[in-house]
Amino acid sequence: MKMETLKYYWFYPLPVVMIFISLLIGPTQTLNAWDYLLWGVQAVFGTSYFDAEQFRLMQNILVNVRLPRILLTFMVGAALATAGNGLQALFRNPLVDSYVLGISSGAAFGAALALSLSWLSPNLSAFIFGVCAVALTYLFAHQKHESQTSLVMVILSGMIVSGLFLAGLTVIQYLSDPFKLQAIVQWTMGNLHQASWQKVQYAVLPICIGLAGLFAMRWRLNLMALGAEEAQAVGVNPRWEQLVLIALVTVCTSTSVAAAGIISLYGLFMPHIVRMLVGPDHRYSIPANMILGGSFLLMIDNFSRVLLTFEIPIGIFTMLLGAPFFLLLMKTQRTHWA
Amino acid sequence: MKFLVPILTVFILYGCSSSEQKGKTQEKSAAHSICVFDSTNTKVCVDKPAQRIVSLFESGLDGLYMLGQGHKVIGIPAEVYIQPLLFNAYSKIDQRIANKQLATPSQGANATNIESLVLLKPELVILGSGQTQTIELLRQFGIAVYVMESSTYQQVKEELSEIAILSGAQKRAQEILSFSDEIVAEVAAKTARQPNKQSIYYAWSGGRIFSTSGRNSITNDFIELAGAYNIVQTDTNQPNVNPETLIEWNPDNIVLWNTNPKLIYERKELQGLSAVQNRKVFNLSPAFIYNPHTIKIIITAIYLNHSIYPEQSDLPVSALQQRILTKLYGEHLAQELVQ
Amino acid sequence: MIQIDQLNYAYGHKQVLKNIHLEFPENQFSVILGRNGCGKSTLFKLMAGLEPVKDGLIRYSGKPLSDFKGKDRAALLGFLPQFHKTVFPFLVKDVVITGRAAFSRYRPSKSDWERVDQALLDLDIEHLRDRPYTELSGGERQLVMIARILVQAPKVILLDEPTNHLDVYYQSYLMKKLRQLSRQNFTVIAIMHDPNLAFLFADQLFFMREHEVVKPESKTRITDPKFLKSVYDVEFHEAMIQDKTIVIPDHSWL
Numbered sequence: 001m002k003m004e005t006l007k008y009y010w011f012y013p014l015p016v017v018m019i020f021i022s023l024l025i026g027p028t029q030t031l032n033a034w035d036y037l038l039w040g041v042q043a044v045f046g047t048s049y050f051d052a053e054q055f056r057l058m059q060n061i062l063v064n065v066r067l068p069r070i071l072l073t074f075m076v077g078a079a080l081a082t083a084g085n086g087l088q089a090l091f092r093n094p095l096v097d098s099y100v101l102g103i104s105s106g107a108a109f110g111a112a113l114a115l116s117l118s119w120l121s122p123n124l125s126a127f128i129f130g131v132c133a134v135a136l137t138y139l140f141a142h143q144k145h146e147s148q149t150s151l152v153m154v155i156l157s158g159m160i161v162s163g164l165f166l167a168g169l170t171v172i173q174y175l176s177d178p179f180k181l182q183a184i185v186q187w188t189m190g191n192l193h194q195a196s197w198q199k200v201q202y203a204v205l206p207i208c209i210g211l212a213g214l215f216a217m218r219w220r221l222n223l224m225a226l227g228a229e230e231a232q233a234v235g236v237n238p239r240w241e242q243l244v245l246i247a248l249v250t251v252c253t254s255t256s257v258a259a260a261g262i263i264s265l266y267g268l269f270m271p272h273i274v275r276m277l278v279g280p281d282h283r284y285s286i287p288a289n290m291i292l293g294g295s296f297l298l299m300i301d302n303f304s305r306v307l308l309t310f311e312i313p314i315g316i317f318t319m320l321l322g323a324p325f326f327l328l329l330m331k332t333q334r335t336h337w338a
Numbered sequence: 339m340k341f342l343v344p345i346l347t348v349f350i351l352y353g354c355s356s357s358e359q360k361g362k363t364q365e366k367s368a369a370h371s372i373c374v375f376d377s378t379n380t381k382v383c384v385d386k387p388a389q390r391i392v393s394l395f396e397s398g399l400d401g402l403y404m405l406g407q408g409h410k411v412i413g414i415p416a417e418v419y420i421q422p423l424l425f426n427a428y429s430k431i432d433q434r435i436a437n438k439q440l441a442t443p444s445q446g447a448n449a450t451n452i453e454s455l456v457l458l459k460p461e462l463v464i465l466g467s468g469q470t471q472t473i474e475l476l477r478q479f480g481i482a483v484y485v486m487e488s489s490t491y492q493q494v495k496e497e498l499s500e501i502a503i504l505s506g507a508q509k510r511a512q513e514i515l516s517f518s519d520e521i522v523a524e525v526a527a528k529t530a531r532q533p534n535k536q537s538i539y540y541a542w543s544g545g546r547i548f549s550t551s552g553r554n555s556i557t558n559d560f561i562e563l564a565g566a567y568n569i570v571q572t573d574t575n576q577p578n579v580n581p582e583t584l585i586e587w588n589p590d591n592i593v594l595w596n597t598n599p600k601l602i603y604e605r606k607e608l609q610g611l612s613a614v615q616n617r618k619v620f621n622l623s624p625a626f627i628y629n630p631h632t633i634k635i636i637i638t639a640i641y642l643n644h645s646i647y648p649e650q651s652d653l654p655v656s657a658l659q660q661r662i663l664t665k666l667y668g669e670h671l672a673q674e675l676v677q
Numbered sequence: 678m679i680q681i682d683q684l685n686y687a688y689g690h691k692q693v694l695k696n697i698h699l700e701f702p703e704n705q706f707s708v709i710l711g712r713n714g715c716g717k718s719t720l721f722k723l724m725a726g727l728e729p730v731k732d733g734l735i736r737y738s739g740k741p742l743s744d745f746k747g748k749d750r751a752a753l754l755g756f757l758p759q760f761h762k763t764v765f766p767f768l769v770k771d772v773v774i775t776g777r778a779a780f781s782r783y784r785p786s787k788s789d790w791e792r793v794d795q796a797l798l799d800l801d802i803e804h805l806r807d808r809p810y811t812e813l814s815g816g817e818r819q820l821v822m823i824a825r826i827l828v829q830a831p832k833v834i835l836l837d838e839p840t841n842h843l844d845v846y847y848q849s850y851l852m853k854k855l856r857q858l859s860r861q862n863f864t865v866i867a868i869m870h871d872p873n874l875a876f877l878f879a880d881q882l883f884f885m886r887e888h889e890v891v892k893p894e895s896k897t898r899i900t901d902p903k904f905l906k907s908v909y910d911v912e913f914h915e916a917m918i919q920d921k922t923i924v925i926p927d928h929s930w931l
Contacts, residue, residue, distance in 0.1 A: 028586045057585070057610055064607030065581045092764045115544070175445055177417060178468075182576060183544055193578055194548065197606070219784050223775045225765050229758045232727065234829045235751025235779040280765035283784070311548075311578035 007277070008284045011291055015074065018295045022070045023062060025306050031058065069195035072203060073301045073314075074294035076192070076260045079207045079252040081274070081293025082214050084267030085285055086249050089225040090242060091151050094275075097268035098253040101154070101246070102161035104264075106133025107257040109165040112172045112184045122187055123202070123258040129165070130254035134246065137161045151228075189313035190261040192301060203259040210252035214286055217245065221282035263297075266318045269326045270296060296322075374500040377467055377487040384482050387506025388462035392455060394444050395486045396424065397631035398464040401498050403431050404514060404633065404666045405507040413458050416442040423596070427626035430674045431667065452476070462504055488631040491559040498633055514633060517665050521636045522563060525643045529565030532647050537569040539589035539613070543596050543625075547605075548579050556630045563635065564642035566591065581607050591618045591646050596625040620645050627663060627675055637662050678703035678864050679724070679833065684733030686719055693719045695888045697733070701881070706859040707866045708875040711885035712909055717868045718759075720885070721837045724866075725756040737833065751779030755826040756835035761818060766809035769821050773797065776828035789828070796827040800854060816847030823854070834858065836867040840874060852878040872909075873923045876900060884908050900924055 024033040038049045039058045050058065083098040091100070099105075110129025111122040119125075140157035141150070173181055220241055223231050231238040253267070270293045271285070277292075278284045300317045373383040392413030393399040399415065402408055408431065418424045418435060419442060429436035443454035450472045455463065456479065463483045465473055476483045484504060488494045495515055502511030529535070538561045542549040551557035554573045561568045569589040570577065585607070592602055592613045599619040608614050620642065622628040628638045637659055644655045656676070663672035684697040694716045701707045711717050722728045724735060726742045735742055737753055745753050755776075770793055777789040797803045800820050805813065810821060819839060826834055836855070840848045856878050859865045869875055875882055882899055884891050886908050893904040900922045902913040912927035 026582050027580045028582050030586060060607055060610050061582050061585060065585070089765075092762075094764065118544075174449060177421075179543070183542075183546060186546075186549070186578070193580060194546075216783055220778065222767065222771060223778045225767075226763065226772065226775060227761070229727070230761065230775075231778070232725070233756050233758060234776050234825065235748075235753075235755060235831065275765075280767050281771050305580060309579070309583055310572065310574060311580055 008288070011277075011288065011295075014291055014295045018298050019070055019074070022298055022302050023066055025302055026061070026066060027305055027309055028061070036062065064197070068197045068200045069192060069301070070298060072195040072200050072259060073192055073298050075200075075203055075207045076256040076263070077266070077270075077297025078290040078294035079210060079256045080263060080267040080297075081270035081289040082211055082286060083249040083252040083256075085271040085274070085282070085289045086214050086217075086221060086245055087267075088271055089221040089282060090245050090249075091155065092225055092227060093155075094272065095268070096155070097265065098249055099162075099262075099264075099267070101158045101250070102133035102137045102165065103130045103250065103253045104257060104262050105162040105165035105169065106130045106136075107254065108188045108262060109169045109172070111187050111261075112169050115183050115187060116172055116176050116180050123199070127254045127258035130257055131250055133161050133165060134250045134254075138246070186313065187261055190263050190315040192260045192314050193311040195260075199259050203255050206251050206255040210248045210255070211290055213244070213248040214252070215290075217241070217248070218282045218286040221245075221286070225280070225282070261313065261315070263315045263318055266293075266297065266322065269322050273326060372503060374484070374503055376483075376485045376500065377493065377497070378473075378485045380477075380485070382482050382484045382504070384462060384504055388460075388482070388504055390458070390460050391462045391464065391505060392443065392458055392460040393464040394450060394469075395464050395466040397488050397494075397629060398484075398486045398497070398501060399428075400629065400632045400634075401501055402464075402505065405498075405502050405505065405510050407505045407507050408432055410505060411440065412460060413441045413443055413455065413463075416444045418442070423625055427624070427675060430671060456481070464501065489556055491556070491563060491635055494556075494631060494633060494635060514666065517662075518633055518636045521640060521662065525563065525565055525639055528643060528647060528649075531649075532565070536566045536590040536646050537587075538564070538566045538591045538593055538642070538646070539569045539584065539587070540593045541595075541597070541602070542576070543594070545597065545601060547594075547597075547601060548581060548584070549576055550579060551575065552577055556635070560630045560635050560638045560642070561593075563639035564646070565639075566642065566646060584608070585610065588612055591620065591642075593642065594619065594621045595628075596623050597621060618646065624676065627659065634662075634666070678738060679866070680734070680736045680739075681720075681724075682734045682736075684720075684723065684730070684735065686716075686723060686728075686730075686732065693888055694723075697890055699883060699890060701864065701866055703864050704859055704862060705864065705880040706856045706878065707864075707881040707883065708879040709866070709868045709883045709885060710870060710872055710875055710908070712870065715885045716888040717885050718837065721756075721835060721868050725754070725835050726750075748779055751829060751831065753831055754833045754835065755829045755831035757819075757822055757826060757837060757839055759837045759841065761822060763811055766811045769802075769805045769808055769810055769813070770797075772810050772821055773824045773828055776825035779829070792828045792830075793824070796824040799827060800824050815842040816844060816850075819843060819847065819851065823851070827858075831863075833864045833866065836865070838869060839867055840869065840871065848874060856880075872905065876923055877921055 024036045036058065039055065039062070041047055042049050042055065080098060087096050087098055087100065088094050107126040107130035110125040110127070114120045114122040114125035137154060137158045140160060141153040173184060176184065223236060224238060224241060224245070228238045256263070271289055274285050274288045274292055278288045297318070300321050301314055303321065304312060304314060304317050371385060372387065373381050376382050389410055390412050391402065391407070391410045393402060393411060394413070394415045396415050396417060399411065399418070402411055411432075414435065418428050419438065425435075434440050441454065441458055443451045443458065445451065450469060452472060452475060455476070460481065463476055463481055465483060465485055467485050467487050473483050473485060482504075484501060486497050488497055495518070499508070499511045499515060502508050540551050540557045540561065541547040550570050551568070552570050552572045552574045553568060555575055558568045569587050588611055590613060594602070599621050602608060602619045603614060613619055622638060622641070627634055628641070630638055640658050640662065641655055644652055644658065659676065660672050663675060667675065679701040681697055681699040684694055685692070686694040697720065709717050709720065723730055730741070737745065742754070773793045773796060774785050774789055777785055777792070781789055794803070797806055800823060802817065802820050802824065805817060805821065810818065813821065819842070839851060843851060852874055855865050855867065859880065876899070884893075891908060893899050893901060898904065900915050902915060902924065905911070905913045905924060913924040914927060916923055916925060
């Protein structure tokens with residue numbers, strides 16, 4: 001394979017490697033990665049390194065504690081990164097992420113409402129309000145006499161909707177007792193450590209649909225990224241494609257937020273990192289965002305699992321680890337921003 | 339020259355206001371005879387036992403009822419009306435609350451409506467330590483403000499006796515405290531008979547089973563009072579644990595707050611825990627009778643102690659609870675509160 | 678080929694086009710000239726379908742533009758807007774291939790790529806094929822956009838002030854290409870304001886002044902200074918170079 005094309009495909013085996021490594025590491029202090037490797041050998045070949053009870057214990061940890069968390073983390077990372085990439089193409093602005101449409105504020109508000117009133121599960125409530133926020137944003141931005149919905153208007157109304165839901169969130173926090181408040185704050189900062197098979201089941205279908213849709217649209221995103229007028233110039237009506245794109249992004253992001261809380265800025269800098277590695281052509285960057293987005297978040301989560309006995313929300317790590325890495329790439333790569 | 343007049347005006351106003359307040363408070367403390375030091379280490383004084391008390395700290399309110407001073411309460415925290423568990427309990431204790439007749443000059447833990455509070459003309463206001471600005475403001479008005487924390491067992495006892503002093507119920511407080519010392523001694527004696535001290539893992543309510551409490555919390559206190567030790571060894575107040583860590587620790591018992599133990603038993607990954615296999619998951623419910631920020635912490639202690647170290651000669655736990663509740667609230671309420 | 682009848686358009690209360698009546702013949706290079714603000718940009722937008730026609734008719738081969746949908750629309754009309762802003766450094770070939778977006782839904786086919794290579798060859802810009810678009814000069818970018826339209830291969834090509842940001846080399850280069858295209862079975866219509874380039878390269882000339890179409894006395898007297906003064910409010914002098922007439926603005930005040 002030519003070196004040229006290699007740069008687009010070298011990372012494809014990464015998920016398998018990452019998942020394998022992630023299964024081996026964890027916070028238990030009495031067992032380490034080597035032990036789990038031996039467990040694997042025992043599982044396949046039947047050599048007896050561990051007695052039956054220990055074996056079952058390790059299996060329990062691998063299958064019921066680690067695996068769902070790994071899968072959820074990977075899916076959420078892929079969803080956020082790919083959605084961010086799609087939106088950056090739509091808005092032709094590399095400074096947006098999937099939260100610009102108001103999703104994160106709406107979802108946080110929904111979760112807080114559910115946690116303080118206990119009427120729905122916080123995750124479902126978060127999803128519903130996330131979708132509402134996007135619908136509101138689009139409603140506010142739509143102008144009847146314009147044939148196109150101006151994208152600047154969309155961003156502005158996204159800010160307004162965000163502000164509204166944040167105000168609501170603040171009111172709820174203000175009126176809550178300290179324990180509910182803790183629960184709300186912890187939910188909002190990202191809660192991958194509460195991953196379970198149930199959460200994986202709820203998240204897998206919407207995220208797969210969203211990612212499949214974005215994958216199908218990857219060449220159309222090039223056209224969209226050139227501009228609405230440029231699309232019309234070659235006889236394409238961009239309006240339907242924009243709506244479809246926003247719907248796909250909303251599904252991906254809302255599901256992620258519902259499953260894992262708010263992981264700030266991941267959907268912003270991950271597409272950038274990917275773009276620096278494979279270029280702006282979405283035919284390569286969309287699959288790359290899925291693969292690298294998932295793997296990178298998984299790596300960050302592995303860090304947080306191994307480093308500390310007590311869980312710290314992953315949003316903090318994405319900033320602490322992602323920002324310097326991003327900075328490094330920014331300084332060492334030439335970018336061709338016009 | 340133009341700025342001199344406004345600046346002078348500002349200074350004069352500032353000078354007037356602060357000196358006025360200082361004068362007032364100095365006057366008052368000279369005349370008062372009943373004083374205590376609250377959790378902020380401030381001297382709180384009343385000239386006679388308070389007859390009109392507003393308590394915006396729920397545990398303090400509870401304490402007043404236990405001391406038999408409930409008829410003096412003229413203001414309660416809003417959460418008593420809002421949270422169903424609290425409302426059910428307090429409705430049984432005080433008819434006025436059942437009829438929603440008592441004022442609530444607060445909106446939640448953070449929002450106190452100062453105007454409504456002052457209009458009630460309280461002689462004593464009991465607040466939690468979080469509302470620093472409200473506390474300052476009320477003190478500037480010359481109102482006696484007693485700040486409670488009740489964050490350790492020791493402090494719970496101290497604060498109970500201090501509000502008793504302020505409301506003139508010292509004798510009753512003595513009764514309660516010596517009773518609770520008895521109970522604690524009983525528990526300790528029982529624990530001494532056990533070969534090994536057991537461990538407890540405490541899980542937060544609302545399904546957040548992987549959130550727990552560290553060594554520096556009231557939870558830790560009731561665990562120790564119950565004759566066990568907290569499996570969490572860090573000082574962090576509310577740490578989150580990875581399920582793997584919990585599996586590794588393998589606590590002897592799991593204690594939940596107002597949560598169905600089913601939540602633990604159903605978890606696939608926790609099936610291997612000895613607490614799950616031996617069915618030693620205990621639920622503190624109805625939560626009202628177990629509130630660890632009040633002297634009812636001894637109920638929690640005795641309930642857990644008898645649950646984790648069951649003995650042939652044991653009285654049923656419910657009987658023990660009734661005994662304590664009767665002492666604190668009277669026989670009639672004691673039965674009602676456990677429903 | 679394109680017929681415009683009784684076209685009126687207003688932005689709010691401001692009348693921008695008054696009773697426009699024009700006919701653009703097939704396979705010719707037509708140019709619409711006029712001062713800034715005479716309404717030619719609005720005319721362009723209506724012809725390109727960017728704004729809906731409310732009062733009047735624009736017909737392409739006898740049918741209004743709204744009758745053409747999807748692929749038929751793309752096969753009929755392609756246009757070049759005045760300003761391109763790109764944020765992402767796409768490669769030239771990737772920009773050009775988006776011209777096929779109306780025909781290939783999800784991925785470009787092999788024949789699409791062949792068209793791209795052919796278009797780049799036609800415009801003599803094959804050497805730019807793998808360069809980032811954002812690194813190109815104004816003239817090169819313009820040509821890339823034209824290559825895009827070639828790849829789309831519509832019957833009609835509309836251009837809005839295509840020579841505005843180009844240097845002299847690219848100006849004449851582009852005009853030459855446009856004329857060649859009209860000979861290759863395209864109908865090319867451009868909005869411009871420089872009269873000389875139009876006089877030298879265009880087949881058909883149309884003039885607008887103050888929201889209306891104006892016509893010279895006769896076809897042969899297009900370069901008549903009196904007529905041009907009514908269009909541009911500038912005194913001109915005619916000059917003949919070889920077999921073509923050009924006009925230069927009056928400079929007697931120097």
